Amino acid sequence: MILSTPRAAKMQLRSQGPQISFAAPNRGSTVKYLFTLAGLLVSSAALARPVPVNPNVTTNDPLPVRVLDCGGSVIKQVSDRFGGPIGAPRSNGSSVGFTNGGYNVSYDTVDAIKNSRVGDHVMICLMHIPDPDKCPPGDTRGRIYTVTNLRTLESWTLPDSQHMCGGA
Template sequence: MPRKVIAAFLIATATTILTSSAEAAQPSFNCAKANAADEKAICADDKLAQMDQAVAIAYGQLTPAMKKDAKTMMRQSLANRAQCGSDKLCILNNQADQLVMLQDFGADVPMPPWVGRYVLTLFEQSGAKLTKGMPGKVGRCTKSKIASITTRFGEELVEPEDELDSSGSAVTYANGGYQVSYDYIPELAASEIGDEVLICLVSLPEDCPPGDDRGKYYSTTNVRTGGAWSLPDSQHMCGGA
């Protein structure tokens, strides 16, 4: 084969490989039909597209009965995501919250390890101002420091030998914020008192009795470790026990 032909072949092959490897990640929906601002933002961002796929796969793992139970919550979560518009940070926090919720229903898709760092990157890029105290509006964020890390019962947080025997996890912040889970949260266990965290409000409870606003969900990222968790501010939703 002549050298010029060989050279042309190699260039064409390299171009094909580079083009293939540079293709953007695709979300679970058809970007050609995307009209909403949040959908367009997901289509334009590889990591948001990957998270959309992770959420879709997690939902697909649920049993028919669990899908039925999760459907209402997923619809509300998608409505919350739509309110983010093109705000990538808001969308990512919403997606992380969706994935955690589906894990609670039985999905075993793990949180991508890059989520926490990307949350911090998006926040810095956004130039958004921090709120004072815990955020009260969806999409708003604040920074604080971890004041305590315990189980739900105030004991030392250590990994249980049997996950079914977990005493849960709880964290308090210097600004008075609090998050709790019935599960052992390894990213929280890897944190330390005094670590700086970015806390963003993901969703607010609905149809609550007067004076009872429990059930706010916050997405939190440890600035030092990059670990992230999405948890409510109470063991029970508003109107519950």
């Protein structure tokens, strides 16, 4: 059976199974149909709006210093806690380093870090700063960051050290 429109083909598919052939009764309607489709594609592309991007965030931002501030960076290292490949025999935990000096570490294997690659762009947001009255002077460990890998769109929330301030 020869069908002239996709709707007719769909109706035919429902009633008789997948024996379909698209052909127009004449060449003029095929050309008209193709031009209509092309026009729809062009008009939808013309109406698409760009995604707003914060121009203040770059890949060279320093680590955020205030809670809920964010900045961009690039992954420079992905490994287990001891520098080996994540998931290798005898590997332990996860760690990731950034070009701005930031670092995250976990005793667990974090899939979002395992799926990351050197060179991936990330957004780093500071989520927690330990109470300075409860930390020894100069011990700034224990800041917690949420990092989103902009290639995979996976995120993790981890501290910058294996131990909090005042710890081992």
